[in-house]
Each structure stands twice: as C-alpha cells, then as structure tokens.
Amino acid sequence: MKKFSRIAILLLLLGTQLTFGQVKDPVVDNIVKEATDNSQLEKLAHELLDVIGPRLVGTPQMQQAHDWAVGKYKDWGIAARNEKWGEWRGWERGVSHIDMVAPRVKSLEGMQLAWNPGTGSKPVVADVMILPDVADSVAFGQWLPSCKGKFVLISMPQPTGRPDYNWQEFGTKESFEKMKKERDAQTDAWAQRLKKTGYNGRTLPAALEKAGAAGVVMSYWSKGFGANKIFGAYTRKIPTVDISLEDYGLLYRLAESGHTPRISARAESKESGVVPTFNTIGEIKGSTKPDEYVVLSAHFDSWDGGTGATDNGTGTLVMMEAMRILKKVYPNPKRTILVGHWGSEEQGLNGSRAFVEDHPEIVQNIQALFNQDNGTGRVVNLSGQGFLNAYDYLGRWLTKVPEEIRTPIETRFPGAPGGGGSDFASFVAAGAPAFSLSSLNWSYGTYTWHTNRDTYDKIVFDDVRSNAILAAILAYQASEDPVKTSREKSILPLNTKGEPTAWPEQRKATRRGGLD
CATH class of the missing domain: 3.40.630.10 (Zn peptidases)
Structure with a gap:
C-alpha cells in the first residue's frame, strides 16, 4: 500500500511538472x-x-x-x-545617365557616386583614357597634364564577370585555377600601378581633378553577377561615376586597343547646403x-x-x-x-x-x-x-x-x-x-x-x-525579468603581443559630415 502511495505521489509530481512545462x-x-x-x-x-x-x-x-x-x-x-x-x-541624387558615343553608341550601366556635384545643364562629353603604368610618382606628375579634358579609368579591368562559385560549378579545375592565378597576378600588378603614382584610391581622384580631368570612371565589382559597390565620390567639381563590370571592361578594352571610346555623362544631383x-x-x-x-x-x-x-x-x-x-x-x-x-x-x-x-x-x-x-x-x-x-x-x-x-x-x-x-x-x-x-x-x-x-x-x-x-x-x-542584468565584463584573452586585450573605447560621433 505504501509502495503504491509512493508511486502515486511520483506520478502526481511528474504530471505537475509536465503540466508546468506545457504552460504557455x-x-x-x-x-x-x-x-x-x-x-x-x-x-x-x-x-x-x-x-x-x-x-x-x-x-x-x-x-x-x-x-x-x-x-x-x-x-x-x-x-x-x-x-x-x-x-x-x-x-540630392538626380538622374545619372552615362552613354558611350564613340566608336559606337551604347547606353552604359552606371551611376554617379554619392555627394558628387552635378554636371550642370549639359552633359560632360570626353574621350576615355586608362590610368598609365608609370615608373614612379615623378613620372606620374609629368603625365598628369595629359589627362586634361579626359575621363580617366582608374579601376582594374576584371578578367571575368563570373563569380567564383559559377566557375567551380561549370569550369574545369584546371581552368578555374588558371583564371585565379592570372587574376591574382593582374591584381598585384594593378596595385603596384596605383602605388607608383604616389596616390591611393582616395587621393587619386582629387589629383586628377586638380590636373583638369573631365571626370573619373571606376568599377568597384562586388564579385557577383551585375553587382557593384556604390560609395561616395572624392571629387568636388568633376563627375565620378561607377560603371558595371561588363561596360567598364568594354571601355577599357576599346581604349587599350586604340579605338578611343568617348562617353557622355549627365548627372543632375543638387547641393542643398x-x-x-x-x-x-x-x-x-x-x-x-x-x-x-x-x-x-x-x-x-x-x-x-x-x-x-x-x-x-x-x-x-x-x-x-x-x-x-x-x-x-x-x-x-x-x-x-x-x-x-x-x-x-x-x-x-x-x-x-x-x-x-x-x-x-x-x-x-x-x-x-x-x-x-x-x-x-x-x-x-x-x-x-x-x-x-x-x-x-x-x-x-x-x-x-x-x-x-x-x-x-x-x-x-x-x-x-x-x-x-x-x-x-x-x-x-x-x-x-x-x-x-x-x-x-x-x-x-x-x-x-x-x-x-x-x-x-x-x-x-x-x-x-x-x-x-x-x-x-x-x-x-x-x-x-525581475533582476537587473549584470554588466560584469569577462577577462579578455591576451593579444598577439601577450598583453591583455582592452575593452573597446567609447568614440565620439562625427557631428558635421562632409562640410570641412
């Protein structure tokens, strides 16, 4: 009888726990x-x-x-x-329209970068040239006057517009590895080309603007079909435009082969103080x-x-x-x-x-x-x-x-x-x-x-x-929650120098942007 009572009590407790667990x-x-x-x-x-x-x-x-x-x-x-x-x-962004007008006519996929001034009542029309591969910054300074009145291509032409996963799915292993090797070499060579100018990706557009370039053309590919990163411009007076990998490659190949592409860039952005x-x-x-x-x-x-x-x-x-x-x-x-x-x-x-x-x-x-x-x-x-x-x-x-x-x-x-x-x-x-x-x-x-x-x-x-x-x-x-959460910090691991890792510092906000 006592054994039966104990079993009954256990079943009752179990049932209570199950009921509690099922309470929604x-x-x-x-x-x-x-x-x-x-x-x-x-x-x-x-x-x-x-x-x-x-x-x-x-x-x-x-x-x-x-x-x-x-x-x-x-x-x-x-x-x-x-x-x-x-x-x-x-x-305020307005209409961006970029067209190739020579050696044939083609509307290009692209857009003006943020905070870039407009082109005024008329589009800017000019020939396209490639950022040169010079010996050093002195040689680049000597070249700079030749960009006056021209659009300058400042991005590396990508060897393929297919993302790597597409190559892996359909290409042979040998073909994929060959492409990557060639792309890595091209990427390193372009980085050296840029370095030898004495400028970087942020300062180069301003140097071209100062030298009288008609505009800056770039292509920041995001490694996917048709996808480009779009950020802000570093020029204050001339248009900076980003053009899709496909159309940028077209301009680059035409310029490289001596067919001198010419583009028309219209940008109707407005400044509002x-x-x-x-x-x-x-x-x-x-x-x-x-x-x-x-x-x-x-x-x-x-x-x-x-x-x-x-x-x-x-x-x-x-x-x-x-x-x-x-x-x-x-x-x-x-x-x-x-x-x-x-x-x-x-x-x-x-x-x-x-x-x-x-x-x-x-x-x-x-x-x-x-x-x-x-x-x-x-x-x-x-x-x-x-x-x-x-x-x-x-x-x-x-x-x-x-x-x-x-x-x-x-x-x-x-x-x-x-x-x-x-x-x-x-x-x-x-x-x-x-x-x-x-x-x-x-x-x-x-x-x-x-x-x-x-x-x-x-x-x-x-x-x-x-x-x-x-x-x-x-x-x-x-x-x-009846309890206020704890703010106690854990002991952070040592950094590469063997020193304790510091908690991130509180940083001040930039409260005046793009005004200086």
Missing part, C-alpha cells in the same frame, strides 16, 4: 499570432523602400524616412520623435521601472546604389514591427521599451555614438539592447559580447522563443566585445549589455551589402518575420 505564456503566443496573422512587413517595406527609397545621410529621402517613421509610430499609439544630433552636407541629422526614437513607457530601458536598435540610413533593402531596411522593419506588436499585445511593460533608428551608421556609427554621448542616464540603465543589421536572413548567431553573465539572462529569455526560431541560433558566451561593425558596438563600448542579432548570409556580402542590387526583391519576408518575433519576445522577456 499568453504574451508570447499573442506575439507569434500577431506577427503571423497580421504582419505589416510587406506594407512597411513598400512604403520605405519603394516610395521613399535609399536613405543617404544628408538627403531629403533621409529626412522623409525619419518623418514617415514618426508618423507610423504615432498611428500605432507609440510616442516617437526625431532627435537632432548633428549636421551634414545636404545633397547644411542640413540637420537625426535619430528617430520611439518609446513605450515602463509601468513599474520606467527609468530602466530595453532598447531595440537598427540603423536607418543606407548607401544609395540600391534602396538599402537589406542594409538596413530589413533591420528597420524588424524593429518597427516588433514595436507595433509589443504595443498591441504588451502595452504596459515593466521597463521602458525604446527603439532607436540611427542616422549615419554607414559613415562610422555616428547616430548611435551621439545618442550614447547625449544620454548617459539611459545608457547606464539599459537592461539589454538588441540590434539587427546584417541582411534579410533569420538570426543564427548571438554572442554575449564579453559580458560575463550574459549566458544567464540571454539563455533564460531564449527559452521563451518558439523552438523553430530558437534552435538554429548558435550562442557564444561570454564572447568578445564588438568594437565596430554596427550600432550595438557604440553601447558595448560604454559598458551597456548590447547584442547583435546576426543573420543568415543569403549572399549578403556579395550581392546586397552596399551594392546597386540591394533592393526590395532581395527581402526574404519569412526570415524577417521570424526576426521580428524573436526581437519582440526578447524585449518582452528583458522587460519582465
């Missing part, structure tokens, strides 16, 4: 349901990426995006504001610990070769959707939940660094910050960023995340503190527990990171939806 959190369930049944991601993506477009700091589109986000948050009942942190060179720069901040006020903060983070600006869809449109969408969902299903958080849409991340984390400088009272009371930046893929990596006890609280919060979202995430504790790369690093440097929700690749580095192909069609909405659910649940758990 209604807030988590509602987050998943709202994200699945009433997703606003596609609508938000269309409005931000198709209607507003790229968000280069200092442009009207950047300001339009800030105002749009504030309006959206207010529509959802979330307090939001644009907070000024600096000033930038105001510039000094303009203010902002961060957009949204806030759901805490009910019991309003002076402690959970922060959702994503940079708002982009380069403008494409529309900034995956860098960082998708991170922006994740955090906006997470905030919308939280306001609907968890409207009275214990701690204040902030969202930061940072400006000018692309020029050095400037918006988030400014926020850290301007709001020490918030930074010192951050419970946790979650940042998402690197592309459209579902989150697969989470590091403790060097915080000794991050495994404790992050581990507990992750147990609430649905298994299909949680299981693929590889965690590393305590990890190492990030010194840069994205906006979480601005907060880590200040000692705040800030974490990067790092995404599955989806060929991000080649095809969408800072490229002319970073557009709406590259978004994988199922993955973005998964990330919005993850961000919302982590924010909810961080808000509800």
Whole structure:
C-alpha cells in the first residue's frame, strides 16, 4: 500500500511538472499570432523602400524616412520623435545617365557616386583614357597634364564577370585555377600601378581633378553577377561615376586597343547646403521601472546604389514591427521599451555614438539592447559580447522563443566585445549589455551589402518575420525579468603581443559630415 502511495505521489509530481512545462505564456503566443496573422512587413517595406527609397545621410529621402517613421509610430499609439544630433552636407541624387558615343553608341550601366556635384545643364562629353603604368610618382606628375579634358579609368579591368562559385560549378579545375592565378597576378600588378603614382584610391581622384580631368570612371565589382559597390565620390567639381563590370571592361578594352571610346555623362544631383541629422526614437513607457530601458536598435540610413533593402531596411522593419506588436499585445511593460533608428551608421556609427554621448542616464540603465543589421536572413548567431553573465539572462529569455526560431541560433558566451561593425558596438563600448542579432548570409556580402542590387526583391519576408518575433519576445522577456542584468565584463584573452586585450573605447560621433 505504501509502495503504491509512493508511486502515486511520483506520478502526481511528474504530471505537475509536465503540466508546468506545457504552460504557455499568453504574451508570447499573442506575439507569434500577431506577427503571423497580421504582419505589416510587406506594407512597411513598400512604403520605405519603394516610395521613399535609399536613405543617404544628408538627403531629403533621409529626412522623409525619419518623418514617415514618426508618423507610423504615432498611428500605432507609440510616442516617437526625431532627435537632432548633428549636421551634414545636404545633397540630392538626380538622374545619372552615362552613354558611350564613340566608336559606337551604347547606353552604359552606371551611376554617379554619392555627394558628387552635378554636371550642370549639359552633359560632360570626353574621350576615355586608362590610368598609365608609370615608373614612379615623378613620372606620374609629368603625365598628369595629359589627362586634361579626359575621363580617366582608374579601376582594374576584371578578367571575368563570373563569380567564383559559377566557375567551380561549370569550369574545369584546371581552368578555374588558371583564371585565379592570372587574376591574382593582374591584381598585384594593378596595385603596384596605383602605388607608383604616389596616390591611393582616395587621393587619386582629387589629383586628377586638380590636373583638369573631365571626370573619373571606376568599377568597384562586388564579385557577383551585375553587382557593384556604390560609395561616395572624392571629387568636388568633376563627375565620378561607377560603371558595371561588363561596360567598364568594354571601355577599357576599346581604349587599350586604340579605338578611343568617348562617353557622355549627365548627372543632375543638387547641393542643398547644411542640413540637420537625426535619430528617430520611439518609446513605450515602463509601468513599474520606467527609468530602466530595453532598447531595440537598427540603423536607418543606407548607401544609395540600391534602396538599402537589406542594409538596413530589413533591420528597420524588424524593429518597427516588433514595436507595433509589443504595443498591441504588451502595452504596459515593466521597463521602458525604446527603439532607436540611427542616422549615419554607414559613415562610422555616428547616430548611435551621439545618442550614447547625449544620454548617459539611459545608457547606464539599459537592461539589454538588441540590434539587427546584417541582411534579410533569420538570426543564427548571438554572442554575449564579453559580458560575463550574459549566458544567464540571454539563455533564460531564449527559452521563451518558439523552438523553430530558437534552435538554429548558435550562442557564444561570454564572447568578445564588438568594437565596430554596427550600432550595438557604440553601447558595448560604454559598458551597456548590447547584442547583435546576426543573420543568415543569403549572399549578403556579395550581392546586397552596399551594392546597386540591394533592393526590395532581395527581402526574404519569412526570415524577417521570424526576426521580428524573436526581437519582440526578447524585449518582452528583458522587460519582465525581475533582476537587473549584470554588466560584469569577462577577462579578455591576451593579444598577439601577450598583453591583455582592452575593452573597446567609447568614440565620439562625427557631428558635421562632409562640410570641412
């Protein structure tokens, strides 16, 4: 009888444990349901990426995006504001049109680089020449006058427009190895050609401009079909244009063979003086610990070769959707939940660094910050960023995340503190527990990171939806946790000199960009 009673008690306890393990959190369930049944991601993506477009700091589109986000948050009942942190060179992209007009007519795929002045009422038309291979900087100085009135090609012509994975799939091993060997030799030779001028990639365009060149032509291939990196210009008066690998190679081969290509470049960009720069901040006020903060983070600006869809449109969408969902299903958080849409991340984390400088009272009371930046893929990596006890609280919060979202995430504790790369690093440097929700690749580095192909069609909405659910649940758990998170730092490993690795230093924001 006693034995039977003990068995009954054990079964009862086991049943109680199973029942407890099966208890679901209604807030988590509602987050998943709202994200699945009433997703606003596609609508938000269309409005931000198709209607507003790229968000280069200092442009009207950047300001339009800030105002749009504030309006959206207010529509959802979330307090939001644009907070000024600096000033930038105001510039607006216009039509870029580049045509080869001799030895035959062909429209070229290319565009003007950012912050480059326009060409005025008429296009610039001139012959094309190749950056010469000279003996040394003295010889280059003697050559410089000959570039007057010419477009100068300053990039190495690529031997192939096929990415390596395409060669590996279809080429013979011998052919692939031969191509790589020849490309490496060509790359080294071009680096030496540039070095012998006495200039580098940043200073050469200015030297050509000073010598009277009509314009600078480059091609920054991103190692994928049709993909080029698009950044800013280093010339102040003459056009600098980036042309696709295919068309750049055409110009180079024609110039090399003596057929002297001639191009017409039209660029209708506009200067707009000094303009203010902002961060957009949204806030759901805490009910019991309003002076402690959970922060959702994503940079708002982009380069403008494409529309900034995956860098960082998708991170922006994740955090906006997470905030919308939280306001609907968890409207009275214990701690204040902030969202930061940072400006000018692309020029050095400037918006988030400014926020850290301007709001020490918030930074010192951050419970946790979650940042998402690197592309459209579902989150697969989470590091403790060097915080000794991050495994404790992050581990507990992750147990609430649905298994299909949680299981693929590889965690590393305590990890190492990030010194840069994205906006979480601005907060880590200040000692705040800030974490990067790092995404599955989806060929991000080649095809969408800072490229002319970073557009709406590259978004994988199922993955973005998964990330919005993850961000919302982590924010909810961080808000509800009865314990304030530890900021104790781990002992970092020795560096290559055998010295203790230092924690990243807090850096100041650049608050006047492109104005000096």
